[in-house]
Amino acid sequence: MTKDEKYSIAKWAMEHAIQNGAQQARVIIYNNNSSQIEVRNEKIDKLQESNQSGMRINLYVDNKYSSISTNRISNKEELAKFIEEAIAGTRYLAEDEFRTLPDPDRYYKGNGPDLKTVDSKFKTVDPQQKVKDAFMLEKEVLGSDDRIISVSTSYSDGMSGSVMVASNGFEGDSENSYYSLSASVSVTDGTARPRGGWYESSIFSDKLIRKDIGKKALKRALERLGQAKIGSGKMPMIVENKMVGQPLRPLISALNGGSIQQKQSFLIGMKGEKIGSDLMTIVDDPFIVSGRGSRLFDSEGMATEKRSVVENGVLKTYYIDTYYAKKLEMEATSGSTTNLVFKPGEKDLEGLLADIDRGILVTGFNGGNSNGATGDFSFGIEGFLVEKGKLIQPVAEMNITGNFKQLWKDLVAVGSDVDNTRSWQLPSLVFDNVDFSGI
Amino acid sequence: MTLDRRSFIKTGGAAVAGTMVLPPLLKSCQNIQISPDVKSYLDHFEVTPEMLQKVIAEAMSKGGDYADLFFEHTISNSLGLEDGKVNSSNSNVDYGVGIRVLKGDQTGFAYTESTSLQDMLKVAKTAANIANDPVTFNQGELIEKTIPNYYKVTQKWENSTIEEKIPFVQKVNDRLYELDEKVTKARVFQRDETSYVMFYSSEGLLTFDYRPMATLGVVCVMEKDGVIENDYSARSVRMGFEFMNDDLVEELAQEAVKKTNFLFGAGKPKAGELPVVLGAGGSGILLHEAMGHPFEADFNRKGESIFSDKMGKSIAKDFINIVEDGTMEYNRGAINVDDEGNDVKKVYLVKDGVLESYLHDRISAKYYGVDPTGNGRRQSFRHVPLPRMRITYMENGPHTTEEIISSVDYGVYVDNFTNGQVKIGAGDFTFFVKSGMLIENGKLTTPIKDINIIGNGPQALADITMAAGDYQTATGTWTCGKGGQSVPVGMGLPSVLVKKLTVGGTSA
Numbered sequence: 001m002t003k004d005e006k007y008s009i010a011k012w013a014m015e016h017a018i019q020n021g022a023q024q025a026r027v028i029i030y031n032n033n034s035s036q037i038e039v040r041n042e043k044i045d046k047l048q049e050s051n052q053s054g055m056r057i058n059l060y061v062d063n064k065y066s067s068i069s070t071n072r073i074s075n076k077e078e079l080a081k082f083i084e085e086a087i088a089g090t091r092y093l094a095e096d097e098f099r100t101l102p103d104p105d106r107y108y109k110g111n112g113p114d115l116k117t118v119d120s121k122f123k124t125v126d127p128q129q130k131v132k133d134a135f136m137l138e139k140e141v142l143g144s145d146d147r148i149i150s151v152s153t154s155y156s157d158g159m160s161g162s163v164m165v166a167s168n169g170f171e172g173d174s175e176n177s178y179y180s181l182s183a184s185v186s187v188t189d190g191t192a193r194p195r196g197g198w199y200e201s202s203i204f205s206d207k208l209i210r211k212d213i214g215k216k217a218l219k220r221a222l223e224r225l226g227q228a229k230i231g232s233g234k235m236p237m238i239v240e241n242k243m244v245g246q247p248l249r250p251l252i253s254a255l256n257g258g259s260i261q262q263k264q265s266f267l268i269g270m271k272g273e274k275i276g277s278d279l280m281t282i283v284d285d286p287f288i289v290s291g292r293g294s295r296l297f298d299s300e301g302m303a304t305e306k307r308s309v310v311e312n313g314v315l316k317t318y319y320i321d322t323y324y325a326k327k328l329e330m331e332a333t334s335g336s337t338t339n340l341v342f343k344p345g346e347k348d349l350e351g352l353l354a355d356i357d358r359g360i361l362v363t364g365f366n367g368g369n370s371n372g373a374t375g376d377f378s379f380g381i382e383g384f385l386v387e388k389g390k391l392i393q394p395v396a397e398m399n400i401t402g403n404f405k406q407l408w409k410d411l412v413a414v415g416s417d418v419d420n421t422r423s424w425q426l427p428s429l430v431f432d433n434v435d436f437s438g439i
Numbered sequence: 440m441t442l443d444r445r446s447f448i449k450t451g452g453a454a455v456a457g458t459m460v461l462p463p464l465l466k467s468c469q470n471i472q473i474s475p476d477v478k479s480y481l482d483h484f485e486v487t488p489e490m491l492q493k494v495i496a497e498a499m500s501k502g503g504d505y506a507d508l509f510f511e512h513t514i515s516n517s518l519g520l521e522d523g524k525v526n527s528s529n530s531n532v533d534y535g536v537g538i539r540v541l542k543g544d545q546t547g548f549a550y551t552e553s554t555s556l557q558d559m560l561k562v563a564k565t566a567a568n569i570a571n572d573p574v575t576f577n578q579g580e581l582i583e584k585t586i587p588n589y590y591k592v593t594q595k596w597e598n599s600t601i602e603e604k605i606p607f608v609q610k611v612n613d614r615l616y617e618l619d620e621k622v623t624k625a626r627v628f629q630r631d632e633t634s635y636v637m638f639y640s641s642e643g644l645l646t647f648d649y650r651p652m653a654t655l656g657v658v659c660v661m662e663k664d665g666v667i668e669n670d671y672s673a674r675s676v677r678m679g680f681e682f683m684n685d686d687l688v689e690e691l692a693q694e695a696v697k698k699t700n701f702l703f704g705a706g707k708p709k710a711g712e713l714p715v716v717l718g719a720g721g722s723g724i725l726l727h728e729a730m731g732h733p734f735e736a737d738f739n740r741k742g743e744s745i746f747s748d749k750m751g752k753s754i755a756k757d758f759i760n761i762v763e764d765g766t767m768e769y770n771r772g773a774i775n776v777d778d779e780g781n782d783v784k785k786v787y788l789v790k791d792g793v794l795e796s797y798l799h800d801r802i803s804a805k806y807y808g809v810d811p812t813g814n815g816r817r818q819s820f821r822h823v824p825l826p827r828m829r830i831t832y833m834e835n836g837p838h839t840t841e842e843i844i845s846s847v848d849y850g851v852y853v854d855n856f857t858n859g860q861v862k863i864g865a866g867d868f869t870f871f872v873k874s875g876m877l878i879e880n881g882k883l884t885t886p887i888k889d890i891n892i893i894g895n896g897p898q899a900l901a902d903i904t905m906a907a908g909d910y911q912t913a914t915g916t917w918t919c920g921k922g923g924q925s926v927p928v929g930m931g932l933p934s935v936l937v938k939k940l941t942v943g944g945t946s947a
Contacts, residue, residue, distance in 0.1 A: 040741070043545055044545055044569065045544070045545060045546065046545070046546045046547075046548065046823070047545075047546070047547045047548065047566075047568060047569050048546075048547075048548045048549065048823070049548075049549040049562070049565050049566075050549070050550065050821065051550075051551070051552075052552065052821070053552065054552075064526070065526065065527050066527065066528040066529065066530075067527075067528075067529045068529065068530045068531070069529075069530075069531045069532070070531065070532040070533075070534075071532065071533055071534060071535065071552045072532055072534050072552070074553065082532070086530060089528065089530075089601045090528065092600075092601045092602050092605060093525055093526055093527070093528060093601075093605075094524035094525050094526045095524075095526075096524065096526040096527075099526070099527075149742040149743070150741045150742050150743050152741075186741070186742065186743045186864050188864075192745060192864065192865050192866060193742070193743060193744065193745055193747065193863075193864035193865070194862075194864050194865045195743065195862070195863070195864040195865070224865065227865065229941060231711075232710040232711040232946050233946050234946050262521070262624050262626060262658075262660065263623060263624050263660050263662070263667050263669075264624075264658075264660060264667075264669055327522075366860055366862060366867055366868075366869050366893065367858065367859055367860035367868075367869030367870065367871060367891060367893070368869060368871055368891040368943075369857050369858055369871040369889075369891070370889070371668075371669075371888075371889045372669070373660070373667045373668060373669050374666075374667070374668065374889075376888070376889040377889070378871065378889055378890045378891035378943035379891055379943075380860070380867070380869035380891055380893040382862075382865075382867070396865060396867055397867050397893050397894065397895055397941055398893065398941060399710070399869075399890075399891045399892075399893055399941060399942070399943035400943070401707065401710065401890060401891070401943035401944055401945065435710055435943075435944070435945055435946050436710070436946075437710030437711050437941055437942060437943050437944055437946075438711065438712075438941060439711060439712055439941075
């Protein structure tokens with residue numbers, strides 16, 4: 001489907017909704033193409049191709065709201081009935097005065113910068129090269145260590161495109177691509193069979209890192225041999241950059257308008273207040289060129305803005321969409337994050353570890369959850385015991401337990417090692433006084 | 440308004456508009472003998488036996504050993520209540536066919552969201568590429584399989600209107616506020632799903648299934664002395680509209696209020712290794728994570744599971760019997776036939792303490808030279824089948840619940856969970872306890888909440904030293920994720936004692 005074809009169906013559906021009783025409507029048409037090649041034992045284990053398209057419609061009928069979606073979009077007659085029936089059904093719902101499309105003033109009006117989120121060469125990547133890439137990762141490790149019991153590597157890529165139109169004057173489209181290579185290695189010393197993994201990904205094929213992925217996965221697996229729990233106690237916790245999303249995600253959820261309005265947030269009424277240590281500074285920046293979360297408008301069509309989320313520990317903004325803004329009588333910001341950039345510190349991970357007398361470096365989380373209303377959390381972890389800056393032994397089968405309100409105040413050091421291959425660009429962090437349970 | 444009935448089935452707006460779905464139009468099939476039931480499914484997907492055979496022939500054209508087609512049409516509808524009003528609804532239609540080709544244990548897979556012959560041939564050609572030596576494929580005869588029905592529906596969701604559903608959703612909310620004045624917010628959700636699936640393989644096997652799913656749940660927020668707590672209760676089963684009734688509404692409201700109330704004043708246990716008593720029912724999450732996943736044969740075939748070399752060996756006390764079953768009537772994890780056309784069996788994973796069977800899909804059953812166990816499941820036509828759990832439970836043991844609790848000096852009793860996870864190779868599994876009780880000197884004393892428990896699968900299994908005779912099947916809405924695919928599952932357990940697990944908590 002070309003972009004023009006998508007716009008044509010979207011506008012037709014929107015007009016059909018308006019002609020049949022909806023006062024407002026928003027339509028999204030999307031398609032995704034992806035491929036995946038998994039390699040095992042020097043053979044292709046799995047070859048998968050996926051082509052998907054569909055439509056989502058938000059209907060606003062007499063102050064009542066519903067949404068519908070379907071992947072059967074080639075037959076207009078069928079779609080027309082789907083829309084008509086949905087409008088008829090929507091009338092049975094209760095009125096909700098807060099349901100409307102966004103204020104048109106807030107819409108993205110076009111002419112934004114090129115954020116370079118798509119690889120123009122996506123369709124010309126040679127399928128044979130994809131297969132070669134996956135085999136190359138496997139070659140890096142296969143036979144390199146007697147303790148290896150299983151190696152799986154994979155190549156995947158994908159491209160997605162969507163257009164959105166809204167009846168009060170929005171039109172916009174976006175396109176994204178990705179390429180990814182990953183390796184997973186299982187090893188054994190006769191008892192447990194720990195697994196280690198590594199991956200790299202990029203928007204552009206020619207920027208994808210292809211080297212050492214297998215080696216890194218193997219290293220991470222071997223490091224886990226002999227892992228054991230240690231005694232319970234309060235210790236500093238160093239969280240590796242790739243894992244910092246785990247403690248940050250519940251905090252961002254607590255900033256969501258829905259969580260606040262439904263009293264399921266531990267950060268109600270905290271805007272302008274201190275929620276973390278001075279070292280905590282986070283910016284939401286939608287305009288990073290080739291950032292994985294970069295976009296010119298959000299899922300409602302509102303123009304994105306660069307925002308300070310937390311500045312020196314003080315909460316600066318909530319994530320509020322049009323609906324909850326009206327319910328809360330607050331100004332809409334946006335319902336979701338774009339690129340979240342954590343302001344880095346001076347030292348890399350090694351430098352952070354050097355300052356640790358005795359603590360635990362967390363390199364992986366295993367289950368656990370948190371209580372959105374109170375901020376209580378408890379997560380399983382694995383990683384390493386650190387003494388005097390050195391990794392002493394691999395640890396696992398342990399939990400950390402506490403409350404996010406306290407944890408972020410106990411942030412005592414921030415690394416320089418921001419991982420910018422993801423939309424949340426986070427460095428390694430050090431928290432003091434974390435409750436670890438082990439033996 | 441008159442509606443073309445076939446397109447109407449597919450749009451599924453019925454749930455919103457609420458009109459009857461009539462039996463599909465029948466197409467004539469001259470050459471191949473098929474039953475009216477099969478005909479109705481073929482017509483539903485607008486295909487003929489001849490088309491299926493053409494597509495399979497294309498899929499096998501490069502020398503694959505085996506190929507299958509998985510047709511699916513799913514219609515789902517949901518209603519949401521927030522701030523006292525049923526004020527949002529969603530309807531979704533998903534339609535397509537997945538085509539898989541196997542060469543040894545290698546897989547080629549692609550899908551299309553259209554069932555036209557041209558589109559199916561195109562993706563069959565893509566999937567066929569896993570093999571690379573063209574041969575002539577001899578099409579077998581079409582074999583229809585009669586399957587049992589573990590979820591007989593009285594009133595199909597497609598025949599139920601939004602008008603009929605709304606009052607039940609509203610009543611859950613209203614009862615909640617009536618039951619306790621501390622209730623400050625409630626979100627109620629109702630969801631129904633109807634899946635038509637049809638399967639056809641290069642061996643000629645044709646199966647079909649009608650899979651309903653019904654869910655009703657509520658998130659309850661309560662405020663007491665400036666402290667806010669929330670919990671939820673939900674039920675999800677394979678039933679039609681008859682699922683919705685006043686008893687269910689009452690049960691959910693009572694349970695949500697009770698569970699949320701329990702959290703006020705709940706504390707945390709001492710951090711570290713403690714005896715853990717798992718209450719009957721939802722504690723089946725222990726089996727699901729610690730044993731169920733590591734017993735899935737794909738991990739074992741690749742040598743990646745901590746249980747990979749344990750077949751035939753004693754791995755638990757001799758009173759322990761662990762079952763994996765897809766035949767429990769109306770259970771969320773039940774299936775009439777698996778997604779590879781295999782019979783759904785009740786399988787003993789552990790019998791009298793000895794590991795007896797893994798959970799197999801077609802590839803692993805062939806690898807191990809055993810019969811399929813009916814565990815080949817997929818999230819949708821967009822996904823390949825994998826060995827997956829259905830309903831995993833432990834049979835009753837020889838002890839009593841009182842004996843178990845009174846045997847513990849200091850430990851925890853847990854019976855309310857939200858989620859779990861496992862690392863297959865290391866064997867470390869976890870589950871998150873929303874609420875439970877401290878056990879001190881053999882007695883349940885004070886409430887605890889929001890703690891993670893972590894253990895090692897083989898060790899935990901060996902450490903189950905007591906099991907009671909109070910077996911319960913878990914209620915609730917368990918969904919299992921693996922390899923990027925989600926499938927509904929069930930679980931169950933009698934009360935058991937695990938000698939020690941690492942419990943999240945506070946240090947002295």
